[in-house]
Amino acid sequence: EADIYQTPRYLVIGTGKKITLECSQTMGHDKMYWYQQDPGMELHLIHYSYGVNSTEKGDLSSESTVSRIRTEHFPLTLESARPSHTSQYLCASSDPGGLGNTIYFGEGSWLTVV
């Protein structure tokens, strides 16, 4: 089934650890995104990619990095996690359909850094 998958859904890790949030989509979309959302706040774009080997930083500065080696895979990495990184991270992809851009979201990864 065409979908967008995020793992892990929930993660609690200690300060200083390296973590990678996985995101894969089986919808054949070229464009993928990472949004960060703190509880009760708006979603902020932190990274996006328009295709393989293309990555750009979003509106909100983030210490995370991303890679896009395969069309379907867009992982996000934090080299050294800190409590300020505690947040929900939402992966998304989009299909530039005829009536404008539609973005599809994954279920999100809740990260808690202690």
Add this chain to the structure above:
Amino acid sequence: AQRVTQPEKLLSVFKGAPVELKCNYSYSGSPELFWYVQYSRQRLQLLLRHISRESIKGFTADLNKGETSFHLKKPFAQEEDSAMYYCALSRTGYSTLTFGKGTMLLVSP
């Protein structure tokens, strides 16, 4: 820079009452406007977009460029409409979205 404002964090109505979720934006170009919805325990999903001029689940939204608004309306709210609603803007030629802070709609029986 573009901005999306949703002035209400929570909107509580009774079943059958009309609903209007407010959204205002600031952007110097011609934006594309969207409403996204997140039901309890579900992922964020597209509800409707101004370019298609459609009605989804009884909801409509009209882009008012003069007032820079894109309010979401439904004449008779249902309990299943209870959810978090986000207004979002896409700049001309870009696919990335700028979101508002969201409005929680609570429909009571």
